[in-house]
Amino acid sequence: MTMNRRDFMKVSTAASGSLVLAVSLPGCSTIKTGFEEKTGQWSPDIWLELTTNDEIFFTLARVEMGQGTYTGLTTLVAEELDVDPARIKVKFAPVAPEYRNPLFGLQLTGGSTSVASSWKPLREAGASARQMLVMAAARVWKVDAADCTTQDGRVVHPNGIDSLRYGQLVELADKEVIRGDVALKPRSEWKYIGRKGGRLDTEAKVTGKAGYGIDVELPGMVYAVMTRCPRYGGKATGFNRSDVMAWPGVLDAFITERGVAVVADRYWRARKAQEALNVEWDFAEAIDLDNDQVFEGYREAANEDAGAQERSDGDFDDAVENASRVVEAEYEQPYLDHAAMEPMNATAWYRDGAMEVWAPTQAPDLARIAAARHSSLSPSNVTVHSTFLGGGFGRRLTQDYVEEVAIVAYKVKKPVKLIWSREEDVRHGFWRPAMLHRMKASFKDSELTGWDHQIVGPQILDWYVRNAAPAQYPWAPQFLYSTLGRVGLMAEGVATPKDISAIEGAIGYPYQVENVSVRHTHTDPGVPITWWRSVGYSHNGFAVETFMDELAHEAGEDPLLFRRKLLANEPRHRAVLDRAAERAGWGTPLAEGRARGIALFKSFGTYVAQVVEASIENGEIKVHKVTCSVDCGQVVNPRVVEDQISGGILFGLSAALFGEISFKNGEVQQSNFHDSRVLRTHEVPEVLVDIVDSDIEPTGVGEPGVPPVIPALGNALFALTGKRQRKLPLTAG
Amino acid sequence: MALSLTVNGQHYSLDVELDTPLLWVLRDELNLKGTKFGCGAGLCGACTVHVNGQPTRSCSTPVEYLDGAEITTIEGLSENGELHPLQKAWVAEGVPQCGYCQSGQIMTAAHLLANTPSPSRDEIVTAMSGNLCRCGTYSRIVAAVESVVDGVGHYEPEQGGA
Numbered sequence: 001m002t003m004n005r006r007d008f009m010k011v012s013t014a015a016s017g018s019l020v021l022a023v024s025l026p027g028c029s030t031i032k033t034g035f036e037e038k039t040g041q042w043s044p045d046i047w048l049e050l051t052t053n054d055e056i057f058f059t060l061a062r063v064e065m066g067q068g069t070y071t072g073l074t075t076l077v078a079e080e081l082d083v084d085p086a087r088i089k090v091k092f093a094p095v096a097p098e099y100r101n102p103l104f105g106l107q108l109t110g111g112s113t114s115v116a117s118s119w120k121p122l123r124e125a126g127a128s129a130r131q132m133l134v135m136a137a138a139r140v141w142k143v144d145a146a147d148c149t150t151q152d153g154r155v156v157h158p159n160g161i162d163s164l165r166y167g168q169l170v171e172l173a174d175k176e177v178i179r180g181d182v183a184l185k186p187r188s189e190w191k192y193i194g195r196k197g198g199r200l201d202t203e204a205k206v207t208g209k210a211g212y213g214i215d216v217e218l219p220g221m222v223y224a225v226m227t228r229c230p231r232y233g234g235k236a237t238g239f240n241r242s243d244v245m246a247w248p249g250v251l252d253a254f255i256t257e258r259g260v261a262v263v264a265d266r267y268w269r270a271r272k273a274q275e276a277l278n279v280e281w282d283f284a285e286a287i288d289l290d291n292d293q294v295f296e297g298y299r300e301a302a303n304e305d306a307g308a309q310e311r312s313d314g315d316f317d318d319a320v321e322n323a324s325r326v327v328e329a330e331y332e333q334p335y336l337d338h339a340a341m342e343p344m345n346a347t348a349w350y351r352d353g354a355m356e357v358w359a360p361t362q363a364p365d366l367a368r369i370a371a372a373r374h375s376s377l378s379p380s381n382v383t384v385h386s387t388f389l390g391g392g393f394g395r396r397l398t399q400d401y402v403e404e405v406a407i408v409a410y411k412v413k414k415p416v417k418l419i420w421s422r423e424e425d426v427r428h429g430f431w432r433p434a435m436l437h438r439m440k441a442s443f444k445d446s447e448l449t450g451w452d453h454q455i456v457g458p459q460i461l462d463w464y465v466r467n468a469a470p471a472q473y474p475w476a477p478q479f480l481y482s483t484l485g486r487v488g489l490m491a492e493g494v495a496t497p498k499d500i501s502a503i504e505g506a507i508g509y510p511y512q513v514e515n516v517s518v519r520h521t522h523t524d525p526g527v528p529i530t531w532w533r534s535v536g537y538s539h540n541g542f543a544v545e546t547f548m549d550e551l552a553h554e555a556g557e558d559p560l561l562f563r564r565k566l567l568a569n570e571p572r573h574r575a576v577l578d579r580a581a582e583r584a585g586w587g588t589p590l591a592e593g594r595a596r597g598i599a600l601f602k603s604f605g606t607y608v609a610q611v612v613e614a615s616i617e618n619g620e621i622k623v624h625k626v627t628c629s630v631d632c633g634q635v636v637n638p639r640v641v642e643d644q645i646s647g648g649i650l651f652g653l654s655a656a657l658f659g660e661i662s663f664k665n666g667e668v669q670q671s672n673f674h675d676s677r678v679l680r681t682h683e684v685p686e687v688l689v690d691i692v693d694s695d696i697e698p699t700g701v702g703e704p705g706v707p708p709v710i711p712a713l714g715n716a717l718f719a720l721t722g723k724r725q726r727k728l729p730l731t732a733g
Numbered sequence: 734m735a736l737s738l739t740v741n742g743q744h745y746s747l748d749v750e751l752d753t754p755l756l757w758v759l760r761d762e763l764n765l766k767g768t769k770f771g772c773g774a775g776l777c778g779a780c781t782v783h784v785n786g787q788p789t790r791s792c793s794t795p796v797e798y799l800d801g802a803e804i805t806t807i808e809g810l811s812e813n814g815e816l817h818p819l820q821k822a823w824v825a826e827g828v829p830q831c832g833y834c835q836s837g838q839i840m841t842a843a844h845l846l847a848n849t850p851s852p853s854r855d856e857i858v859t860a861m862s863g864n865l866c867r868c869g870t871y872s873r874i875v876a877a878v879e880s881v882v883d884g885v886g887h888y889e890p891e892q893g894g895a
Contacts, residue, residue, distance in 0.1 A: 066831030066868045198827055205832030206823040207816070208767015208807035212833060215766040248750070267761060268753045341771050341779055341833040341867050390769070390833030391867050422772040639827055643870070647830060650869030673776040673865060681871040682862040 047125040048077060050133075054153065054167035056081070056088045061099035061107065062114040063092065063362060064201060065389035065396070066647075067702040068640035069114045071199040073122055075636055076115075079192045080126030080185060082150040083166075085200060092386035095365045108363035110397055110531060112604035112700020115636055119698055127182045129173075136172035137164050187634075187695055196639040201388070213360030213387045216347040218415035222251055223267040224408045225274045226418060228259035228428045231666035232528055234286035236260050239279045247273035256407045257374055258400070263412055267419060287526050287666040291434075294525050294663070295332055298436035298456045307454055307521035311507045314515035316442075319450030323442035327554050331439070331543045332727040335661040336432035336532055337425075337670075339678055342390020344401035344420040348409035350375075355382045355406060360389040362396040370399035371406035382406075393651070394531030398430045398464070426676050427668040431661050432532030433458050434525075435502070437543035441551055442515075448551060448566065450515040453506050453544065458524035460531055461499035504536035505603055505707065506544060510573050511566035527663070533651055534703035537603035541707030542714070542728065545599035549715040550724060559598050559715065560586055572692075573600060576609040576629040579690055584611035584627035593617075594624065597715030599708040605699030607631040607692075610649070612712040613685075616720065616732045623653060623685040626709060631692035632699045638691060641701050646687045648705020653685075654678040656710040656730050737801050740765070741809025751797035755789070756780045758796055759806060767807035767836045771865070778864030781837035782806045788844040807836035810843060819843055822877040830868035838864045842878050851882055 049057040058077050064070035070090055078085035093099045093107075100107045103117050130150055137155035138145035147158035154163040187194075204210040229235065236255045244253045244262060249269035253262045260279050264270035320326055346359040348371065355377055361367045364386055368379040389396060405418040420428075435457040442450035500507070506518050532538065552562035560581050567574040577600050581587075584596065593615045600609040613625040626649050635641050658677035662669045670676035714725050725731065736747045740763060749758055754773075759765045759782070768791060771779030775790035782791045783805040810817045816824070819839050829835045838861065845852055845860040852860065857878045866874070 064831075066829075068830070198824065199829070201832070202824050202827060202829055203816075205829040205835055206820045206839060207811065208765075208836045210832055211766075212769075214770060215760075217764060217766070266753075266757070268750070268757045272752075339867055341769070341777065341831065341865065343770065389831060391831045393867075419770070422774065422777075643827070643830060643868075643873070646872065647869035650871070651867070672774050673772050674774075678865060678867055679869070679871075680862050680865065681875065682858050684869075684871045687872065 047122065048081070048129050050129065050166055050170045052167045052170055054165055056083060056153075056166070057091050058088045059091050059093045059099075061093040062101070062109045062118070063364075063386050063389055063392070065109065065360075065362065065392035067114070067644060068199060068637065069109065070201045071197070072115050072636045072640055073118050074200055075192050075197065076118060076122040077126040079190055080123045081130050083153045085192055085197060087153065090200065095368055095384050100365070106363060107365040108397060109392070110362055110394060112606070112702045112704065114700070115698050116605065116700055123184050124182065127184055128178060131178055131182045132173040132176040133166050133169045135176040135178075136169045139176075140164065140172065193636050194634070195637070197637055199640070210388050212342055212390050213347070213358060214342055214345045214390070214417075214419060216358040216387065216417060218347065218349060221347070221415040221417055222263055222265055222412065223270045224261050224263045224405065224416050224418040225267075225270045226256070226259045226261050226404050226420075226424075227274055227277050227279060228424065229281050229283075229286060230427070231283060231286035231288065232428075233526070234281045234283045237280045237282045239277055243276050243278070244273050247276060249273075252412055254411065256404070258404045258407065261404075261408050263408060263416065267417075271421075287663070289525060289527075289666055290664055291334070291662045294434050294527070295436060297525055298523060301523035302436060302438055302454060302456045302521050305521045305523075307456070307519035309517065310503045310520055311509070311516060311518040313513075313517075314450075316450045316452045316515045316517040319442045319515040320440075322444060323449060324445055325443040325554070326440065327443070327551060328438070328440045329547055329550055329724075329726055331437040331546065333435050333437075333539045333542060334659065334728060335434045335527060335529075336655055336659045337429045337661050337676060338391070338393040338395035338532060339426075339673075339676065340389075340391030340393055340395055343422055343425045344395075345418060346402045346405040347415065347417040348402075348405045349415040350406075350409045350413055353377075353381065355409065356385065357382060357402060357406065358385045358387060359402050360387050360392075360396060361399065361402060362389070362392045362394070363399065366397075367399050367402040370403040373403055374407045375410045377410075393533040394432075394535065395429065398530040400430070422673070423671045426661075426670050426672060429661070430463070430528045430530035432535060432538065433460065433502075433529040434527070435539040437539070439543060439547040441547070443555065446555055448511075448513050448555070450517075451509060451511070451513045452517040452519075453509070454519045454521060455502050455506055455540065456521045456523060457502055458529055459499040459520075459522060460501040460529055460535065462524065463529055501531070501536045503540070505540035505601065506536070508602060509544060510570050510602060511548070511563065512569060513566065533648065534603055534706040537601065537703070537707040538652070538655070538710065541599070541601040541603070542710045545601060545708065545711035546714050546724075546726070549597070549599075549711065549718065553718075558587070563598075563600060572607045572631050573602065575692060576600065576607045576631050579629035579692070580609035580611050580627050583629065583688060583690055584613070584625070586611060593720075595716050595720035597712045597717070597719055599712035599715060601704075601707040603704045603707055605633075606701060606704040608645070608704045608708050610708040610712045612709065612716045614713055614716040614720065616717075619732050621657060621713075621717065621730060621732045623683075623713060625686045625688070626712075627688045627690075628705065629690040629692065630701070630704065631694060632701050632704070633694050633696040634698045635691055635694075636698060641691055642689045644701040645689045645705035648703060649687055649709045650679050650684060652706040652709035653713065655706075656713050656728060659729055736796055736799070738796070738799060739803045741805060749796060752795045754792050755782070755784070755794045755796050755799060755804070756791040759791060759804075765806050765808050769833055769836055771834065771837075776865075777834070777837075778841060779834045779837040781840040781864065783840060783844060786844070786847070788841050805840075807840060810839065817843065818881045819846065819877065822881045826873050826877040826880060828870050828873040828877050830870055834864060834866045835870075838866065838874055842874070846878070846881060852878075854879065
């Protein structure tokens with residue numbers, strides 16, 4: 001069935017006399033507005049709400065975790081509605097099919113997609129509302145709507161003098177019907193898009209008033225902590241309950257699917273009682289591996305299984321046969337944690353046969369499934385309230401922490417907040433997968449003729465889908481979860497896409513080489529994994545751009561020029577590469593003991609080139625400067641773009657310098673910020689972010705800053721020391 | 734046991750276990766949620782408050798040492814409804830991303846400026862190096878502090894970071 005844009009738009013009047021406008025997203029199965037009598041569900045298919053008091057509410061369906069959706073998406077709708085974004089009040093969206101991210105079919109925030117997926121629908125929502133207000137005013141004045149204008153929340157009469165406030169028009173506007181398409185403002189008329197506007201949530205965040213998940217407060221609320229098996233997959237079989245219950249304030253203690261829960265009237269009392277716990281674990285299904293075994297397993301898998309051919313141009317074997325030289329290298333990258341500043345937490349209240357959940361989550365609809373999993377509830381009995389997120393970085397796409405609080409709330413039947421300690425956050429994470437990359441290239445004389453990239457490791461969707469399964473199929477054995485998870489998600493109207501988490505960025509190898517082969521050997525050691533700021537692009541970026549540097553060295557060419565000549569057909573790649581090189585003074589002399597490295601990587605549709613300047617001082621790597629050029633198409637807010645790109649750079653540097661979650665006999669060896677380090681302020685280099693001016697449709701910026709900085713630093717260290725580092729984290733030695 | 738605390742100028746008598754860290758007393762007894770839990774070990778600085786004028790990691794400071802102490806949290810930093818100059822600078826520079834660490838950052842900076850009215854950039858960086866920000870707002874934080882020191886305008890990213 002094809003639908004035109006008018007069919008996508010449904011207009012209704014809310015009881016309050018406010019104009020409620022809803023625009024569907026493509027991919028939604030049904031577009032219903034208002035109250036659904038049959039199911040008793042209210043589907044608030046709403047982006048905008050305007051009141052007679054001139055209040056304007058915008059429903060934000062992409063959570064704010066620091067990446068700036070709160071400001072960016074509000075700016076889109078404000079621009080077309082023709083009001084200052086600062087006047088709009090932002091509400092966090094409830095769970096509803098209409099709020100799903102059309103690129104995933106799920107209501108989730110990730111993949112640097114928020115602006116790209118909202119760019120058109122939100123501007124259209126604003127424009128349509130504005131148009132109806134103008135039509136209403138024109139009817140009042142008996143003039144042609146085309147002759148009316150708007151100015152910051154008012155419709156202005158053709159005489160240029162009289163005006164009506166939007167609030168005066170909302171009831172009338174509701175009766176207006178738009179025929180045909182609504183024109184969007186041309187770029188030249190934008191007042192807010194493309195400007196360095198302040199973020200709308202800043203004041204709340206500097207006064208301590210912004211409400212994060214951990215700040216939720218409910219009447220009569222109790223606190224829970226969870227002791228999880230030190231080895232993932234282990235189950236609690238018994239514990240010293242009477243000892244624990246004797247501690248002051250302890251209300252309950254019990255075994256759950258996720259470990260042993262202790263519930264108390266105060267958080268600190270729950271923590272103290274937890275220390276007295278003595279748990280018997282069944283390790284039958286627990287992981288029992290060391291780091292080295294992970295990579296040994298990867299090597300065996302790589303030897304036995306050439307992998308699924310994910311890209312094949314020309315004939316790589318043929319290229320090798322005719323080569324004058326073949327170069328090979330192997331790269332190792334560890335598990336990485338997210339270290340969001342707000343530890344995992346969630347709050348839930350089970351009463352009257354329904355569950356309410358308050359959670360800092362990137363995927364509220366999956367939170368519903370997780371909350372219902374170990375109860376008699378169906379996901380539709382679960383209401384999820386979103387909060388500000390104290391960082392997400394992909395960790396909060398996995399809903400284990402919501403599942404835990406829901407189990408406890410279902411049992412204690414009181415409002416309960418479950419907070420993880422930092423140590424628990426570090427040790428019981430879902431990580432960026434450890435990966436092995438085998439690279440091989442062929443030269444014919446000085447020409448690069450072949451490129452073969454074998455990616456070895458797990459894919460994340462397996463874990464994600466498996467997590468969705470038991471909600472619908474609690475009886476199912478674990479080995480069926482993967483299949484059933486897909487069925488379960490399909491029953492929710494969600495088709496799971498092909499999982500490109502392992503190969504993203506590798507299949508898009510941009511350099512003009514005649515024979516290109518990209519393969520994925522799928523092997524999963526059983527360590528829990530999830531998305532991580534730029535995920536597959538992060539490990540593929542390191543492998544591809546380090547190997548390109550190796551090949552430049554092999555060819556005896558400058559790393560910039562070597563890349564450049566292979567990008568004749570890739571003008572956007574080449575432009576950011578040239579701009580970064582020029583701004584970094586590539587090729588110009590440096591202070592004694594310093595060197596530069598360069599890398600280029602496109603991720604999430606955004607082109608990023610970086611030059612890193614580094615040295616080794618007192619046996620430690622010192623990063624002096626990162627020069628970055630980025631092309632993300634049309635910029636909605638340059639300040640947010642700069643912040644996201646520079647934030648991504650620091651995130652990548654933390655991974656390059658310190659990032660590693662390691663295992664011994666299945667137990668995580670790190671515990672807190674002292675042994676799982678992230679960059680501190682005195683270690684921060686000078687960062688220059690150069691943004692390409694463009695009117696091409698916008699692409700993401702939350703993640704693309706991360707991938708190039710890791711190889712760029714490694715390449716700088718090679719230039720400095722002559723020693724090639726093929727394993728992360730990087731070392732000074 | 735009764736504990737006497739003055740928080741943001743208001744006197745409280747509290748009945749809490751004395752080994753409870755100040756953080757949880759502030760957050761859960763006094764409902765001052767602006768002070769954040771980050772690591773529980775004094776490593777990240779998200780929980781920084783002032784105790785008798787000294788920056789203190791409230792997550793690892795048991796209240797038993799604080800009887801009679803005067804405590805200032807982010808909620809008490811502004812006076813008469815007016816934002817503290819650092820809070821204004823944070824807004825002007827657009828510092829926060831996720832924002833979770835910023836209460837602690839601002840409290841650390843407030844102590845620095847209270848004791849060193851004109852710190853150099855190095856002094857600012859040293860003073861702030863105990864506060865983690867995972868979003869990477871460090872350069873804007875340093876610029877915001879500098880703007881208060883200098884009493885001048887806005888951060889120009891083109892001129893570089895910390």
